[in-house]
Amino acid sequence: MAEITASMVKELREKTGAGMMDCKSALNETGGDMEAAVDWLRTKGLAKAAKKAGRVAAEGLIGVVAEGTKGAVVEVNSETDFVARNEQFQKMVSDIASVALTAGGDVDKLAATNYPGASKSVKDYVTEMVGTIGENMNVRRAGSISVSDGVVSAYVHSSVVPGLGKIGVLVGLESTGDKAKLAELGRQIAMHIAATNPLATRTDELDPAVVERERNVLIAEAKESGRPDNIIEKMVEGRIRKFYEEVVLLSQAFVIDPDNTVEKAVKAAEAGIGAPVSVIGFVRFALGEGIEKEESDFAAEVAAAARG
Template identity: 55%
Template sequence: MAITASQVKELREMTGAGMMDAKKALTETNGDTDAAVDWLRTKGLAKAAKKAGRTAAEGLVAVAVEGNTGVAVEVNSETDFVGKNADFQKMVAGISAAALKVDGLEALMAADMGGKTVQDEITSKIATIGENMSVRRMSKLTGDTVVSYVHNAAADGMGKIGVLVAMTGGDEAFGRMVAMHIAAANPASLSEADLDPSVVEKERLVQIEIARESGKPEAVIEKMIVGRMKKFMAEVTLLGQAFVVNPDLTVAAAAKEAGAEITGYVRLEVGEGIEKVVEDFAAEVAKTAKG
């Protein structure tokens, strides 16, 4: 019998199985959804649904550069151990290669990866490795020159922190030093012009309150705020920061000496901003025992 798209969709939602696996299960069971669920379970392909609620805050960031385009992708798992798994690393490398050909996360999840979509590959790996996984985010960067760097590399092109730097002029060696600086210093933006206005305003209000605690007149406080905000901008913007390779220079000054102009950057760190659930040992054992 003909298998409809709605049947496949329903089975995927019930089991968390990949599209092709769900379609095959329905084909094998003549469209019987209940039997298809059992078929998937016997093949170990319905496990993914059980794992979906678990926090995935570990994993890897992979970077890839092709011509004047670079991409960074964060692929999460539940434990750091999986990040060292060769099959997981191979999948992450494949996802980063696929990301070079698309423009956003939604398109990436639908992109082809050796006959499967990225989404289906993730679902398949959840079933075989036994942990929840997700492609959390991707960032793309273009420029005359794009240089990549990975901090704490677990394998070629992937690790805990991935950085891309776009620039005109200069050379790859300088670009790599800037990328290493970004990994260490974690700037909030390229320059003052790119800094989120809400971040600036929040810091300004904090500094006003701190200055008022001194009891000084408002006119003096205003001058204090100007100086403190200037210092804040230097600390959080890439071009204003002291260059880690030579702290006597700002990154902007170092770039000028190198004959380069930094036009953009990307920095992704595994698990950044994810709230991790901490369980006591007894709770963890109990959950594991329940399967």
């Protein structure tokens, strides 16, 4: 069995909000498997909120650009937030996002594409900027979306300058209707996505593994009640439907009009737009999601340095 360390207990506690001893028990019960420990705590009703992604720790900026029927989003990381406020860094991220309109969501292709106004690739330009700014930087990921007839709308949350911020969202809407009204609807949906972080546009687009994991947790949780299997089955199906309402974009309550789902809000907007509207998909990047920054004990570092 893996050794259960204090740092593992601390990490699980931060992920779930559960008590320290409960976290230790969960890790012991699951052999140190962090995801399984989160599920164990949920089954026991001890997890306050299992986070969907790791703690946001990386610095840098999300760059977003949308032009008509296509859009792109990139994440460029730096070591400190100070660099994210540097005008040179900001211009670089904006330029890289523009390049991504052509390169698409393939970060390797993006890295190999020529940087605007320079006789070098994006990768080489970033390397050069590392030397200029004096801090490590990297293009972590890229995403894109396009439509054949419609618009791609964008939204940036915690914007530092236009098109750059901490969360970037693109949403694609297909429609032959009024493009200006369609773009405004798209922006509202993009703002909704920034706030709610859905996992998929439609229920059938959810990762089956995610649904299966949720179902297994709900089954184990329901069995704790001691009720008969036929009742448990109904309980689980009801909770799965609730899960869909929480994580599927079109099934979510629209943040701008909570009395309607996003799907109903889109349908209601069709009259003003003058044609049917289809949400084809979205891309949402939050700065540093899924990255764990190693925490350091500053006092311990000073003490170590003093000891020589």
